[in-house]
Amino acid sequence: xxxxxxxxxxxxxxxxxxxxxxxxxxxxxxxxxxxxxxxxxxxxxxxxxxxxxxxxxxxxxxxxxxxxxxxxxxxxxxxxxxxxxxxxxxxxxxxxxxxxxxxxxxxxxxxxxxxxxxxxxxxxxxxxxxxxxxxxxxxxxxxxxxxxxxxxxxxxxxxxxxxxxxxxxxxxxxxxxxxxxxxxxxxxxxxxxxxxxxxxxxxx
Amino acid sequence: xxxxxxxxxxxxxxxxxxxxxxxxxxxxxxxxxxxxxxxxxxxxxxxxxxxxxxxxxxxxxxxxxxxxxxxxxxxxxxxxxxxxxxxxxxxxxxxxxxxxxxxxxxxxxxxxxxxxxxxxxxxxxxxxxxxxxxxxxxxxxxxxxxxxxxxxxxxxxxxxxxxxxxxxxxxxxxxxxxxxxxxxxxxxxxxxxxxxxxxxxxxx
DNA sequence: GCTGATGTTGCACGGAGTGCAAGTTTGCAC
DNA sequence: GTGCAAACTTGCACTCCGTGCAACATCAGC
Numbered sequence: 140x141x142x143x144x145x146x147x148x149x150x151x152x153x154x155x156x157x158x159x160x161x162x163x164x165x166x167x168x169x170x171x172x173x174x175x176x177x178x179x180x181x182x183x184x185x186x187x188x189x190x191x192x193x194x195x196x197x198x199x200x201x202x203x204x205x206x207x208x209x210x211x212x213x214x215x216x217x218x219x220x221x222x223x224x225x226x227x228x229x230x231x232x233x234x235x236x237x238x239x240x241x242x243x244x245x246x247x248x249x250x251x252x253x254x255x256x257x258x259x260x261x262x263x264x265x266x267x268x269x270x271x272x273x274x275x276x277x278x279x280x281x282x283x284x285x286x287x288x289x290x291x292x293x294x295x296x297x298x299x300x301x302x303x304x305x306x307x308x309x310x311x312x313x314x315x316x317x318x319x320x321x322x323x324x325x326x327x328x329x330x331x332x333x334x335x336x337x338x339x340x341x342x343x
Numbered sequence: 344x345x346x347x348x349x350x351x352x353x354x355x356x357x358x359x360x361x362x363x364x365x366x367x368x369x370x371x372x373x374x375x376x377x378x379x380x381x382x383x384x385x386x387x388x389x390x391x392x393x394x395x396x397x398x399x400x401x402x403x404x405x406x407x408x409x410x411x412x413x414x415x416x417x418x419x420x421x422x423x424x425x426x427x428x429x430x431x432x433x434x435x436x437x438x439x440x441x442x443x444x445x446x447x448x449x450x451x452x453x454x455x456x457x458x459x460x461x462x463x464x465x466x467x468x469x470x471x472x473x474x475x476x477x478x479x480x481x482x483x484x485x486x487x488x489x490x491x492x493x494x495x496x497x498x499x500x501x502x503x504x505x506x507x508x509x510x511x512x513x514x515x516x517x518x519x520x521x522x523x524x525x526x527x528x529x530x531x532x533x534x535x536x537x538x539x540x541x542x543x544x545x546x547x
Numbered sequence: 548g549c550t551g552a553t554g555t556t557g558c559a560c561g562g563a564g565t566g567c568a569a570g571t572t573t574g575c576a577c
Numbered sequence: 578g579t580g581c582a583a584a585c586t587t588g589c590a591c592t593c594c595g596t597g598c599a600a601c602a603t604c605a606g607c
Contacts (some may be wrong), residue, residue, distance in 0.1 A: 146574075146586070147573060148572085148574080151585080189586075189588070189589090192563090192586080194546040196563095197564080218580075259470065260469065261469050264465065264468040265465050265468060288511045289516075290536055291540055292547070293509035294509040294540050295540070297505025297506065298505045298541060301501025302498045302501065302502065309494045336494075336499070338544040339545055340492060340541060341431065341495070341499045350556080355603090380592090380593065381595090382593085390555080390556095391555065391557075392556090392557090393555075394554085394556070394560090397555075400596095401594080401595085401597070
């Protein structure tokens with residue numbers, strides 16, 4: 140996955156970006172959301188206030204960054220699934236593959252810190268929304284014949300996202316921050332159950 | 344529905360609120376989003392800048408207000424459905440009842456103006472999210488026996504919202520701003536089709 | 548009318564977010 | 578390595594946002 144093909148510039152940018160995200164998450168943990176300014180974040184990340192705004196337009200966006208990153212990864216994996224596979228099968232495979240320690244930890248952190256704070260939650264919701272739009276685009280790529288109408292694709296993508304989000308929220312409420320293997324197994328169970336409900340049309 | 348039980352104070356507040364929402368939508372139509380300041384909104388609504396902030400914390404929130412209002416109305420209607428009715432039946436009935444000129448026009452306006460502008464879109468998404476949470480609460484009220492688990496309820500509520508949103512988006516893309524009876528009939532068709540897809544587990 | 552409660556307004560202040568014009572670092576060709 | 582162009586960082590200045598506060602205006606109830 141393009142490990143060493145990053146130029147110095149790109150390495151520096153990634154490092155700066157990571158430093159900012161780490162800084163804002165630390166400050167949010169220590170002082171709570173709203174308990175610090177952009178200048179505090181910049182100082183803590185070792186950059187200028189102006190540079191912070193070169194990367195993010197607000198502290199909220201920086202806090203939600205891990206969620207965007209996580210969902211972008213999900214999309215990459217969806218594009219790699221065989222085109223003939225049933226859509227909900229692809230979705231489940233991708234989702235289960237992402238319930239992995241390395242990938243999910245930063246997003247879980249972001250979610251837990253953001254919990255109950257509208258300004259950050261709005262960015263999280265945007266991340267899921269954008270992911271839904273990209274799923275629509277990915278389905279369109281598969282469906283070369285053009286047999287699927289807009290409504291079907293959009294409703295399906297939105298429902299899959301909703302099920303994934305529901306499983307995540309239930310899991311985070313159950314095991315706040317516990318990323319142990321057994322906890323992640325539980326997350327996979329929840330994800331599978333949610334997609335199963337969807338496949339069954341929520342018949343009770 | 345409590346038509347004349349509004350005190351003078353409440354009438355004034357409602358009028359001020361409406362004036363602000365109208366003003367911000369007018370300005371957005373004329374100058375585009377971002378082409379005006381809070382002071383412009385306040386002047387246009389005949390109110391002070393400070394008063395604007397007594398009602399909304401940002402122009403974006405004011406623009407999205409009709410969407411919040413619309414979804415609140417949806418919730419009221421859901422609570423009025425008979426408790427024994429299957430959930431997806433209730434959802435469909437409520438949704439179809441709301442596809443009505445009076446109710447949907449302000450939200451359609453809000454959506455069209457907001458289209459493609461992230462800051463406002465985030466508020467719209469929050470409105471749908473809050474509506475989903477309230478649906479969860481409403482389902483819980485019905486389910487006195489407590490037979491439904493969190494995952495099922497949250498996934499269902501989210502999926503219903505997603506289907507409603509998908510139908511709305513497809514409709515708005517098809518008939519931008521056309522609120523004629525035939526157009527609203529088309530919206531009802533889309534809503535019914537989306538819920539039908541959901542009931543069928545998106546089987547093709 | 549009097550009175551408390553509720554709303555509105557102006558003022559002031561810290562902070563957000565951005566354009567601009569430096570200065571600094573990196574990539575690339577010679 | 579020297580030089581140059583592109584990309585990145587930084588400081589500065591500016592407008593606008595969002596809110597606490599205190600004074601003023603309006604409304605409900607007696």
